[in-house]
Amino acid sequence: MIFDRxxxxxxxxLQLYKKLVKPRLIEEKMLILLRQGKVSxxxxxxxxxxxxxxxxxxxxxxxxxxxxxxxxGVFTSRDIPLHRLFSQWQGKKTGFTKGRDRSFHFGTxxxxxxxxxxxxxxxxxxxxxxxLANKLKxxxxxxxxxxxxxxxxxGDFHEALNIAAVWDLPVLFVIENNxxxxxxxxxxxxxxxxxxxxxxxxGMESHIIDGNNILEVYHKISELxxxxxxxxxxxxxxxxxxxxxxxxxxxxxxxVPQELMDIWAEKDPIENYRKYxxxxxxxxxxxxxxxxxxxxxxxxxxxxxxxxAEEVVANLAEELNDVYAPYTHEEINPSEASENIRFIDAIxxxxxxSMQRHPDLVIMGQDIAEYGGAFKITDGFVAEFGKERVRNxxxxxxAVVSTGMGLSINGCKAIVEMQFADFVSTGFNPIxxxxxxxxxxxxxxxxxxxxxxxxxxxxxxxxxxxxNEAWFTKTPGLKVVYPAFPYDVKGLLNTAINDPxxxxxxxxxxxxxxxxxxxxxxxxxxxxxxxxxxxxxNDVTVISFGAGVHWALETLAKNPEISADVLDLxxxxxxxxxxxxxxxxxxxxxxxxxxxxxxxxxxxxISALIMENCFEYLDAPVRRVGSLxxxxxxxxxxxxxxxxxxxxxxxxxxxxxx
Numbered sequence: 282m283i284f285d286r287x288x289x290x291x292x293x294x295l296q297l298y299k300k301l302v303k304p305r306l307i308e309e310k311m312l313i314l315l316r317q318g319k320v321s322x323x324x325x326x327x328x329x330x331x332x333x334x335x336x337x338x339x340x341x342x343x344x345x346x347x348x349x350x351x352x353x354g355v356f357t358s359r360d361i362p363l364h365r366l367f368s369q370w371q372g373k374k375t376g377f378t379k380g381r382d383r384s385f386h387f388g389t390x391x392x393x394x395x396x397x398x399x400x401x402x403x404x405x406x407x408x409x410x411x412x413l414a415n416k417l418k419x420x421x422x423x424x425x426x427x428x429x430x431x432x433x434x435x436g437d438f439h440e441a442l443n444i445a446a447v448w449d450l451p452v453l454f455v456i457e458n459n460x461x462x463x464x465x466x467x468x469x470x471x472x473x474x475x476x477x478x479x480x481x482x483x484g485m486e487s488h489i490i491d492g493n494n495i496l497e498v499y500h501k502i503s504e505l506x507x508x509x510x511x512x513x514x515x516x517x518x519x520x521x522x523x524x525x526x527x528x529x530x531x532x533x534x535x536x537v538p539q540e541l542m543d544i545w546a547e548k549d550p551i552e553n554y555r556k557y558x559x560x561x562x563x564x565x566x567x568x569x570x571x572x573x574x575x576x577x578x579x580x581x582x583x584x585x586x587x588x589x590a591e592e593v594v595a596n597l598a599e600e601l602n603d604v605y606a607p608y609t610h611e612e613i614n615p616s617e618a619s620e621n622i623r624f625i626d627a628i629x630x631x632x633x634x635s636m637q638r639h640p641d642l643v644i645m646g647q648d649i650a651e652y653g654g655a656f657k658i659t660d661g662f663v664a665e666f667g668k669e670r671v672r673n674x675x676x677x678x679x680a681v682v683s684t685g686m687g688l689s690i691n692g693c694k695a696i697v698e699m700q701f702a703d704f705v706s707t708g709f710n711p712i713x714x715x716x717x718x719x720x721x722x723x724x725x726x727x728x729x730x731x732x733x734x735x736x737x738x739x740x741x742x743x744x745x746x747x748x749n750e751a752w753f754t755k756t757p758g759l760k761v762v763y764p765a766f767p768y769d770v771k772g773l774l775n776t777a778i779n780d781p782x783x784x785x786x787x788x789x790x791x792x793x794x795x796x797x798x799x800x801x802x803x804x805x806x807x808x809x810x811x812x813x814x815x816x817x818x819n820d821v822t823v824i825s826f827g828a829g830v831h832w833a834l835e836t837l838a839k840n841p842e843i844s845a846d847v848l849d850l851x852x853x854x855x856x857x858x859x860x861x862x863x864x865x866x867x868x869x870x871x872x873x874x875x876x877x878x879x880x881x882x883x884x885x886x887i888s889a890l891i892m893e894n895c896f897e898y899l900d901a902p903v904r905r906v907g908s909l910x911x912x913x914x915x916x917x918x919x920x921x922x923x924x925x926x927x928x929x930x931x932x933x934x935x936x937x938x939x
Contacts, residue, residue, distance in 0.1 A: 282548065284496045284557045291563050297495055298558055299572055300334045301551050304353040306576050307363070310584070311370075320370065324384060326351035328493070328525035331550035332457055334358050335498025336425055339506060345411045345691070347395045347404045347426040350385045351457070351524070355427075359392040363583035364590075373590045378723050379603075380593035387723040388690075395690060396723070401428065402437025403711040405454065406680035409441050410687015410695070412450040412515075413643070417669055417693070421510045425453040425502075431462025433476055437710075440680030445515035446483040447675060452515045453505065457492065459524040464536045480517035492520030493550040523548070604757050606726040606781045610808045613775075615801030622800050625793035627767035628732075629658045631774040632696070634804045636666050639694050642778065645672045645681055646698030646732075655700050656734060656793060678708030682731065686715055689728035694778060702735035702787065703747045716783035717758030726781035727758075730774075736789040736828055736876060737908075737924055742915035748827065748876045753785045754854050754883050760809060761854040763787040765830035767798040769851055772807030779806065789828045796831070810855035814864070818844030820937060822864040824887060825874040826850040832926045833874055836933060843937055853883050858890060865891055869900035872936050874929050879907035901939035906932050 286294060308327055314320040326333065333354030337346060348355040356366055369376030369387060377387040388395040395411070397404050408426035415422040432438055433456060445452045456476050460467055473479065480487030491497050498520070505516055523545035527533045534542065558564035622630070636642055644662070646654065650673040653660030662671045674681045678699065685695030699705045705712070708731075716727040737746040753759050760782055764770040770788065777784040815834070823845045825833050830849045837845055846864040850857065865871045871891055873884040884905040891903050906929045914920050921927070 282491075282494055282553045282557075284494065284554065285500070286496060286561075287500060289496070289499075294558060294563050297334065297338060297499065298554060298564065299576070300338060300354065300358045301330050301495060301554060302573060303357045303576050304330050304333070305551055306573065307353060307357065307580055310580050322384070322531075324350040324528070325524070325526035326353050328545065328549060329457060329459060329522045330354045331495040331498050331554075332455070332492045332520045332522060335495050336453070336455065336502050339499050339502035340423065340425060343393055344422050345393045345395060345408070345424045347397070347408050347411075347424070348385065349397050349401070349427045349429065349457075351429075351459075352385070352427055355394060356385070356392075359394060361389070361392055363580060364586035367584055367587035368590055371587055372593060373587060374593050375587070375590045382722050388725055389723070390690075390725070398714055398718075400710055400714055401432040402435035402441075403679070403683040403686075403715045404428075405437055405441035406444070406683025406711065407687040407690065407715075408452050408454075409444050409448075409450055409680065410684035410689070411691045412445065412452045412687070413448065413684065414688050414691035414693045416448075416450060416513060417641075417643070423451045423453060423506050423509050425455055427455045427457060429462065430456055430458040430460075430467055430476055431465070431470060433479065434470060437679050437683070440675070440677035441683070442480070442483045442485060442515065442517065443675050443677060444680050444684060446485045448672075449514050451509045451513040453502070454515060454517045456517070456519045457522055458519055459522050460541075461524060461528070461537065463528040463532065475519060477517055477519040485515055485517050487517035487519070489519045489521065492522035493548045493553070495550060495554050603724070604721050605760075606720045608780050608782060610776065611779065611806060612808065613804060613806045615805035616803050618802045619799040620802055621797055622767055623794055624767045624770060624788075624796045625656060625658060627771040627798075627800050628774060628788060629660075630800070631771045631778075632659065633662070633665070635775060635778045636662070636670065638804065639778065641692065642694040642696065643670050643672065643688055644696045644698065645674050645685065647674055647676060647700045649673060649698055654698060656790070659698075678704055679711055682708040682711040682729070683715065685729040685731075686711065686719070686727055689726060689781075694728045696730045696732060696778065698732045699734065701745045702733035702749055703744050705731065705733060705749070705752075709752070712753070712759070712783070712785075713756045717756045719758070720782070721758060727783040728781045730777045730784045730786055733785055733787045734790050735787050736791055737913050737920060738791040738828065740915055740917050740920055743912040746913045746920075748787070748789070750785070750787055750853055751877055751882045754886075758783065759854060760784045760852070761787070762809065762852045763826045764851055765789075765792065765796075765827055765849050767796060767800045769807060769813065769849075771800055772805050773809070773851060775804060776806045776809060780809070787827065791828055792831070807851075809852045810857050811851065812857035812860045813849040813851055814846065814860065815849050816845060816847040818846050819868055820844040821870040821872060821933070822846045822848065822861075822868045823872055823874065823933070824848045824850065824861060824884075826853065827876060829874040829876050829925075832929060836926075836930045840930070840934070843933070856887070861887065861891065862895055865895045866898040869898055870936055870939070871899075872904045872906065872929075872933055874925060875905075875907045876925065877907055878910050879905055880910060882907055901936055904932050904936050
């Protein structure tokens, strides 16, 4: 192994050595504790330290790094107190996740490190968002994100690289090619000769680097960082290295040929660098011993601190309160000035006013810039706010959602427009596994609104007509909003954008240009979790949301003899349980109308809540009405049969007659 110090001082050479040795000695300690049963699980990075340390040392302390579970050197090189790392691994409250997650599944704004989730791919898109925020701020900062050769097969890898290339984002995409994805060798993972070649398809600069040569890593990253400041762009880096231990310790390495282990053992990044420093009189054997003894003493001291720390005690209130980031709703009441506008206009007005109020707000989606979006909601926005903030995206919903998370991490707000709510399925993973869990896991907000044009009645067929709110009401950490009127859509969307939590904002397409209402011309907000009582009566409580509200009102207009409370839920998560219960206790009967299919829908939970809490007030079973248990069809005759509007009137009359 050839080391080229270039112009690096002796002091820096020694600092790099100390930072290499530290994670190795920590690992050696952890492996002993693992065998003693004092540590539950361990993912070893032995043999790969030069990549983590070299990259971290080449970047500024305020530049974000997104590591994986074999990158202990990133954390130690950022000088995180060891007892906090140990506490994290031991599930102590003095760690970073209050015992809610393990290993390196955490982030810390203090040290500008954003940890992984086990799905791997989304963190690449998060790096895009962080880099986009840096670019908007024009602060000259670079972002580095790690992945393994196995994860380069994930769609998120390709989506994130494509976005970064199209938007010229200053991201270092770091592939640690260590030969195996768990037990699967590289020749069973991909057919290209080099993973760096994948950059060619995205018009991206790429390099292959000896990942076991600390100086080669450090020099290359330093060089690229300087270049990317002058010329912002993404760079794909393939670091050749090897995993000297199992995927995690329990898996072992029996599947690896011994001759391969022997070859890579000779390329050990620490031992070879140590020999170089000694040969060049930068380090002596005595100094080496002193360095190692000092680090071992630090490890023992901090391990003792962790052991003395109290175990986590379950606290119900704290667990529930930490699901969402704190948010105090700011009630902004409108003036009397109003204009009669359509549902779709109210959305556009809210977006425009929010863009004016929040200069750090970025809207992303397919065709939303010059074209104005599939429904022309953002028409004219580019002229007013510029393409930096109103961004056309490639067709890659998953990475775009993750990019929104990155924007939030780096101090911006993000709105992601799904062209149709149906397409959110390709962005499902980062919504339910990243955005939803972010605050609960490590106290980080997810300031992202996902707009969801949804619903049937337009003969658009199975892939453009779903109303899929139930996919998300089940997931703790998400807020779900589903308005039915222009007034509500503007006020609730304003609130959604203000709220630092992830919000799924459903907009029924059939209402876009069919529903008009007088809407205040200035900015106002409506709180979440407050249903609207649209009509009062004594015979029955009718509960609905979205287009179902209008179907219910039309049905009642045809049947004036029925005296009904009509509740428009407006938000499904949080749900206004108090208003529901009060109405049911008054009327004694309840019918819930949803456009979605019945099984597993929100109406099932509302019905169960009513049965559990208002049973003694009921004069009849709670009834639910929803669409047929089929995908939504295209032809009008069978779409009309599918939708629940006609069945609602029949069921309502049966309930009244009960």
